[in-house]
Amino acid sequence: MKIFHCINTLDKSAGGPSRSLPTLCCGLQNDEFKNVIVAYNSLSPNTNLLDENAIEVRLVSPEVKFIDKINCSNYVASIDSCTNLVQLHNLWTLELHNVAKLCQRKNIPYIWSPRGALEPWSLSQKALKKKIALFFYQRYDLEKAICIHATADMEAQHIRSLGFNNPIAVIPNSIEINNYPLKKWNIGGRDKKKLLFLSRLHPKKGLLILFKAWKKLPENIRSQWELVIAGEGDAEYTFENIKKIIQTEYSGLQIELVGPQYGKDKIDILHSADLFILPTYSENFGMAIAEAMCCGIPVITTTGTPWGVLKEKDIGWWITPSVDSILSVLQEALSLPLELLEQKGTLSRDIILKTYSSEIVTGQFRKLYNWILNRSIVTPDFIYNK
DSSP states (O other), X not given: OEEEEEEEEOBGGGOTHHHHHHHHHHHHOSSSOEEEEEEEOOSSBOOHHHHHTTOEEXXXXXXXXXXXXXXXXXXXXXXXXXXXXXXXXXXXXXXXXXXXXXXXXXXXXXXXXXXXXXXXXXXXXXXXXXXXXXXXXXXXXXXXXXXXXESSHHHHHHHHHTTOOSOEEEXXXXXXXXXXXXXXXXXXXXXXXXEEEESOOOGGGOHHXXXXXXXXXXXXXXXXXXXXXXXXXXXXXXXXXXHHHHHHHSXXXXXXXXXXXXXXXXXXXXXXXXXXXXXXXXXSSOHHHHHHHHTTOOEEEETTXXXXXXXXXXXXXXXXXXXXXXXXXXXXXXXXXXXXXXXXXXXXXXXXXXXXXXXXXXXXXXHHHHHHHOTTSOOOTTEEOX
């Protein structure tokens, strides 16, 4: 069975999908499934794991001529017409629309993974452009998908509320457990503890409300901690922008900006943290949260993510994305002894091992693909029924 996975970019700076998709394809690859990833070439594509596992990656040169850009000729030409199944990752881009048209012409079944693009917060950004895209092509392309993939019940609910009646498969992103080893805690002998933000530098990640809450912390609490911001910005929300904000508005408040972290550097900075925070407005999954939990770091995040298990199991914090909520939870969490933080972190890792390992998630995708191509198989229990 040959499956093509289509995504705009695999660049390391692109966030969760550029990490979760390679993990999925490596887990799926066997005699039954041959996976091929198609993406536009970029400065730093995340292909190391794919190369190690002999996964075929077709990195496409961007089109030059106007008509080729509209039709995404180079990209579409990279899709074999004899493929059994296509999975499209993310939304709105012309190359995915053109691949969907190809599938419709050739009667190739396709799954669509919106990757959070249909979440309320995401739809509210550049809302007019997205309404136009939905009207002219995106809704039709989605309606023709044989299945829509959501990473959590919350995302599935939002998709269904938009009027899509397709089957929805709720399958989370996976974590390659061996790549995120458990942190070894050093309880004593340190001047300061570390609160870590590790994610893309983007307005939806809630950095500004985090800074405001951090500034309001009582000095006797804040003085025992440092806030480390690790991540890469984009053209609209650059590293230099964040650096200037810190220097002009939050100078002297123990905030360190360290830039993007990949590979061993990423694991090292995770292991150096005593607490992880992602005060995001919206995530369909939140790979950074799962990676921190896998390393045994307790997590603070928001109700804009599907990680209610943190509150349910009392292993972390799940709060509304506001300055007051973040301030309140920081006063609580930063006052806890490291022994209790370590305990919460260890229990967090257990959740990842039981539910989000590559073996478990790829097993669910195998069931999904076989169900799509052979409907005589019993409907999987992860198909959303509401």
